[in-house]
Amino acid sequence: MPEQTPSQPHQGTHHFILTVQxxxxxxxxxxxxxWSGWITPDQTWTRNDVFLWLKAEQARRKPELADGCVLFFALERNQL
Known part of the structure; x- marks a missing residue:
């Protein structure tokens, strides 16, 4: 893990975008x-594990979107 400074807090190893309708x-x-943000998944997780966790977490935060249709999902390493 790179060294952190107060001006650059840890932002997770992956960036995600999830769009639900x-x-x-x-x-x-x-x-x-x-919904977009960053996550540092457990090293044993797969891309599908992250996807399912994000769907469940979004449904918990926004119950009106539970069981919605995923229009877009992206998960990338959080680096340039």
Whole structure:
């Protein structure tokens, strides 16, 4: 792990983007939400493990989007 300084806090080993869509009740359209951030997954996790954890965590944070359709998912090493 690189050395950290107060001006550059640890940002995780991976960056993610998750976009979910779900129909609104009564056919009033769709709710769409993007969520992005960073994560340092357990070394035993696979890409699918991270995906499933992120879906569950987003559903916990935004219950109205639980079981929504994933429109986009990206998981990349957090480096240039």
């Amino acid at each position: 779900k129909p609104l009740p009564g056919g009033a359209g769709y709710a769409v939400a993007d």
